[in-house]
């Protein structure tokens with residue numbers, strides 16, 4: 001085989017594997033969408049057993065990623081108001097989820113990290129399963145916040161975290 005055709009084959013294989021890689025996150029995989037209705041950029045670090053994605057979510061925009069699980073404690077979406085806020089002591093809003101297979105249920109919860117404050121005082125924050133808007137976790141301005149967990153009993157579902165939401169559902 002000539003060198004050029006070897007290279008062509010390799011290129012083709014690379015292209016194929018790139019293409020074949022796509023079904024790992026097919027369209028029907030449930031996703032979580034983070035809506036940033038704040039007037040400032042927020043930052044996401046998505047963590048399960050280890051750190052996964054980092055995302056910068058500018059004001060008035062949203063970001064989605066497929067739900068994933070690689071540990072036994074579920075997955076945590078850690079929201080900060082500064083880049084690398086996780087590593088620099090700023091407030092962390094923690095939206096976590098897990099899927100309980102025997103119960104065929106999705107659990108989701110909202111919390112802060114002790115001792116690191118809260119960055120969304122005076123704002124509305126919602127975390128919910130988009131197929132069950134009655135189970136919304138609602139943190140309202142001026143009301144006490146506490147770690148809240150809800151279950152969606154209908155299998156897997158898309159989730160939505162709306163930070164500085166305009167209104168309740």
Ligand SMILES: *[C@@H]1O[C@H](CO)[C@@H](O)[C@H](O)[C@H]1NC(C)=O
Pocket residue numbers: 045051052053054084087
């Ligand atoms: C996300 O950012 C953290 C801190 O800067 C870094 O350690 C980590 O490798 C980043 N993860 C990815 C997937 O880029």
Ligand SMILES: *[C@@H]1O[C@H](CO)[C@@H](O)[C@H](O)[C@H]1NC(C)=O
Pocket residue numbers: 104153154155156
């Ligand atoms: C889980 O619940 C969904 C929604 O009700 C249903 O379609 C699915 O079949 C259930 N899966 C199992 C394994 O029971």
